[in-house]
Amino acid sequence: MIKESLIGEFEKIVGKENVLTSKEALKAYSYDGTTNWIHEPDVVVFPTSSAQVAAVVKLANGEGIPVTPRGGGTNVSGGSVPWHGGIVLCMTKMNKILKIDKENLSATVEPGVVLQDLTLRLAKEGLFFPPDPQSFLGATMGGIISENAGGPACVKYGVTKQYVLGIEVVLASGDIVSLGGRTLKNVVGYDLLHVFISAEGTLGVITKAELKLNPLPPARNTIVVVYDDVAKAGEGVFRVLENGVVPDKIELIDNWVINRIEEMMPIGLPKDADAVLLFEADGVPEAVEKETEKIVEIARKYGAKDVKIPKNADEANKYWLARKAGFAAVFGKAKTVLAEDVTVPRGRIPDLIRKCRELAKKYDVEVTVLGHAGDGNLHPSILTDISNKEHYERAVKALEGIIEGAVELGGVLSGEHGIGLEKQKFFNKVTDPVVVEMMKGVKTLLDPGNIMNPGKIWN
């Protein structure tokens, strides 16, 4: 519990209206986008400037009170859940787009800016921020950077860390420092900027960011490729890439998800297909035309059952909407869903899918596969019910099998969700102890009192 006098101090710093202590508010800040990770904070504080963040963190550090930074709370790792109570530092009121620099192709933003708001604003200038986590309607830039988020478009464009030029960050000490800068090239000593990207808020609070932007591509085409074997779809992904075409998105949906989508919003996906790949090519119109032809050719050559090209943007959007609805379809069909985020080198996708099917059979559970096949980041999801102990245990075994399998295939535990609380159990298992010690060393150096988002990443 936090002393009453300290609440008064916070109110002095950020204003009374920006400090919440009611039981109801604390409950509403006890969760994120996951199902089962719940813990209430003692207070929720909404800063509106870097100086306020610094003052709050400094006070907390002096008293040894945990500080969990939070944005839209859309993360799916338990990362923004205040696991040891204390302060939820909610950045949603620091939501200004401070500058859009067309000459430098960059933007300066506060951490509470919602990605979709940024996207809409940038589109007016003919620009875009390429990383596209599918939580873009609620996800804020501070969280996107802290989780190093990715999405479908990462096949071609890469992930968040490739689009952050610099950040301003408040350290546990209360010091405000700037890391990186505004330039594309920057080799001035250690690259400390990238230590903070994907640190999940355990090293400091991001209070400002300089983002790298791209010009908005003038044309895009969608290609829908149907397979009667999901493993063949997996092969189709790297065959297209090795033949010299880099689409901006390659998404996979399996038979189970296809059928749920057709129940929810029929768009004419073939219900007997084992898998569908959605490709999108973007760029200048001539290149997009050529790439489309090439994708169709390669897909046919390597075992596609059918290829469809939507007639217009509206029709294409329907497919992307269906892909987006895929996750809801999965979550809507089971009491508990164990959603994985494993990522393997692209050439091993068919192996990973086979592994998932094997495990589903072995443990007699439903495992659905959809995800960003283009970058090897699949989201195998296991449908279960936590209140059915026997079933849940089997589901967890299947999950462990998937993770072990992915790592054996040369992959990683998490592609874009982060470790948070959700994947801690596996973190130590798959990470070299020396590396874990190095990470802890960095943490101790920057946050000796362990107040920044404690309880996350490692046990």
Added chain:
Amino acid sequence: MEDIKELKRVEQYADQCMKCGFCSFFCPVYQEERTETAVARGKNYLTKLIIKGEQEFTPEMAGIIGKCLLCKRCVANCPAKTQSDRVVVAARADMVRKKGLGFIKGFVFRKVMADRSAMGRYARLMQSFQWLFPKTGGNVRHLPDFIKSMGKRNFPELSRFFLRDRVKSIYSPSGKPRMRVGFFMGCAIDFVYPDLGLKVIDFLVKRGVEVVVPKEQNCCGAAVYFSGDFETGRQLAEANIKAFRDVDCIVSACGSCSSTLKDYQKYLPENEDTQKRYSAFGEKVKDVTEFVIDVLKVDPSTLKLKKEFEGKTVTWHDPCHLVRYQNIKEQPRAVLKGLKGITYAEMPNADLCCGMGGSFSVYHYDLTKKIAAKKMDGIKATGADIVVTACPGCMVNLIDNIAHSGMPQKVHHLLELAE
């Protein structure tokens, strides 16, 4: 548990929420407040705790549940199709049964709104004193300057005559009637826009419809049951069902009324019998915008534009109770695009709530203003002379905010445009 029976009925909807948080982007209240208790995800989570017995109906909780426009933008955009509106309304209903309505709402809902003639008497009393309040613009008045320190609240001007006094009980077309329709007035058209009511009746009669206006009709009950007073809501439902028992179709020119009448079956049934009767009644209800296009099959290009609108640019504001409660989106646009002599400009945020939310605006006037400001940006972007809509609630709020923003636009009901 008896004391949360309404929440128990909608538990499945709250359960559907998977906490993705996408609703935050669409919620007009969250967009202003940026706090988790403002948005559907937070409300679903807290009401689930009530169902589990881990949260009480505290005053704080009442505030959280009260702070929702019921605009249904979250519902329309929810990947899991969570019907958060039903969760909020059910929570209000259980709260009202447990804690009572509070003195003011209790008096207004149960003594005034539930009794049609009493409501008329109070409205007339208010009408005779409203000269005290200067005009803001259109038929909206505001508080006089000397008490403006209490807040710059505006409110609709009550008409010098009420529709109920002027309206006949039956209007017959010249030839053999195509069908017999009951006209549902609604409070706003009765007390604020009686001319609009007469205009709509005239429009229908000219197209061969026999219009009856039952005297026993009552308030639709929106403000009452959306605030959680299901008991009075059911009384009003019964009164209206009785009043309109022998018509083919019930037509309203107020989007909120038509949606409320249709939705008795969704929110209010207590048993199979009421479920059946409310559903049968709801099926006969049509908003005038859909009635004109879908039932009467009027070809908009044959309509004659009223002179005063010639050469004007018009834009359409989607009332929540039309676009999301009744899925009426294309019909009014078809009219505006088809009418010869005007130019139609689509508003960029046409389906954004105007911020009124019925009694929401009484309790959260500042929020109403902030939400309306975004609507004003959309209106400005169209360059329109006229904002057209089909809900008197929206009309009052739009007139108020257009006047406050010093904008030139006039606000009209769709049916006012054509002869």
